[in-house]
Structure formats: C-alpha cells, structure tokens
Amino acid sequence: MEADRYHRALAELLMQLADDDLVVATRAGEWLGLAPHLEEDVAFSSIAQDEMGHAATYFGLLAAVQGGDRDDLAHLRPAMARRNSVMLERPNGPGTYREAPHFDWAYALARHFLYDMLERVRLDRVVQSAHRPLADAAAKIRREERYHTQHHAMWLRDIARSGPQYAGRLQLALDRAAADAADLASAGPMAVEMEALGLLPDASHLADDWRAHVVLALDPLGWSLPPLGGALNGRHGEHTQDLTRMLRDLGEVYRSSPGASW
Numbered sequence: 001m002e003a004d005r006y007h008r009a010l011a012e013l014l015m016q017l018a019d020d021d022l023v024v025a026t027r028a029g030e031w032l033g034l035a036p037h038l039e040e041d042v043a044f045s046s047i048a049q050d051e052m053g054h055a056a057t058y059f060g061l062l063a064a065v066q067g068g069d070r071d072d073l074a075h076l077r078p079a080m081a082r083r084n085s086v087m088l089e090r091p092n093g094p095g096t097y098r099e100a101p102h103f104d105w106a107y108a109l110a111r112h113f114l115y116d117m118l119e120r121v122r123l124d125r126v127v128q129s130a131h132r133p134l135a136d137a138a139a140k141i142r143r144e145e146r147y148h149t150q151h152h153a154m155w156l157r158d159i160a161r162s163g164p165q166y167a168g169r170l171q172l173a174l175d176r177a178a179a180d181a182a183d184l185a186s187a188g189p190m191a192v193e194m195e196a197l198g199l200l201p202d203a204s205h206l207a208d209d210w211r212a213h214v215v216l217a218l219d220p221l222g223w224s225l226p227p228l229g230g231a232l233n234g235r236h237g238e239h240t241q242d243l244t245r246m247l248r249d250l251g252e253v254y255r256s257s258p259g260a261s262w
Helices: 002-030 037-066 070-075 104-127 130-159 164-178 191-196 203-221 241-250 252-256
Strands: none
Touching: 002 037, 002 070, 002 104, 002 130, 002 191, 002 241, 037 070, 037 130, 070 252, 104 130, 104 164, 104 203, 130 164, 130 203, 191 203, 241 252
C-alpha cells in the first residue's frame, strides 16, 4: 500500500512537471518568426527547445515509473488527463500561428516570467527529491533554467526603463496572466503525500515562496503581482478548449505516423 501511494504521488509530480514544460514550450515555439527582432526570435526559440527537452526528460521518467511509452504520454493523453497550469495553455493572442497571429509579446513575457519564478522555487525542491533519477535530472535542468530567468529579467529591466507607456502594457499583461494563475504554484491533489514521502520537499510552502520571489523581482521595477484568479484548476485536470486545440495540433504528425520517434 505504501509503495502504491509513493508511485501515485511520484507519477502525479512527474505529470505536472512534464505537462507544464510541454505546454509552455509549445506556446513559446509559436513565436518562431514572429518575435520583435531576429535575436529574440533565436533566443525564444532556444528557450522553447530547452523546455521541450525538459518535458521529454520528465515523460521518460514517468514512463519508467508507470509504464507506457514516453511519446504516447506526451502526445496521446487527452486534455482532462493533463496536469499543467491553466495559465500556460492560454493562446499568445487572437488568431493562430498560420492565420492572423495577432500575438501579444508583453503577455508572453509576463507569463514566462511568472513560470520562470515557479520553476526556480520548484526545482530547488525537486533536486532534493527522494526519487534519485528525478533529483539528478532536475539538477541538470535547473542549470539550464537559470539562463531563461536571466533572459526574462533582462526584458523586464529594459521595459521598466522604456517609459510609462510600455511599463503600463507589461502591468496589464501581468494582470491578464495572473487571472489564470491560481493553480500555478499548487502541487495538486497529492501535495501532502509528495511532501511526506520526500518527493517534493516543503511542498506546503511552494506557493508562498513563489509569490515572495515574484514580488521581490517586480517591486523594484514598479510593478505588482495582481490577485491570482482562475475558475479552473489544471492540477486537477480542469482545462480550457485552448488546450484541447493545442494538443490536437501538436500531436497531429505523431498520430498520423504511429511509431515515429518524438
């Protein structure tokens, strides 16, 4: 019974980690060719590639824990089986990548900044996980994530110095992202088990630590963290049609070519 509890809690944690990175990577990848300038096009594409690689690592660990195929876990699970935060699945703006992509760069930055702060405090815990393969993988991923944090911090500093018009747009973007972020720093329905079993140490303080890091970064620049909202909880498998459509498009090639390697 204890072993079953351990494996269920571990699988839940791995799904959150994997689904978060898969979804945020997909939304970041939609900026390819659309970012404000060439250097940022390359930088944001690189971040998307990193996050997709991290998702692949987590899905591999999940497959080792509960069986199944890593690629199937990534591409064939329905939206209701996903554990990513709702904030991450929201579109970058009206239109689609292929048709009228009227995307909002400020929103993309705000969302990635909030997620970067979550990854920072979450990975600090995961590297101490009782599941050694996960802890080892997290140590490598944490090193790569530092560059993402530096990238978005640079953008925030530049925008803060660019005048009230641009700073105001960033605050509006933070407001919009926070409206779906109530579940972002949650460890989900098995948080107590994750902490008790040493899988996610100090899980009960994850949200408070995330908020503290966000406020510490925003306050000197003149921005605030808005109240968090969201009627849906992605950690419980509650999602929008935005995720359903994204997964349909993301898995189209994989579903059409069974056996292809992701």
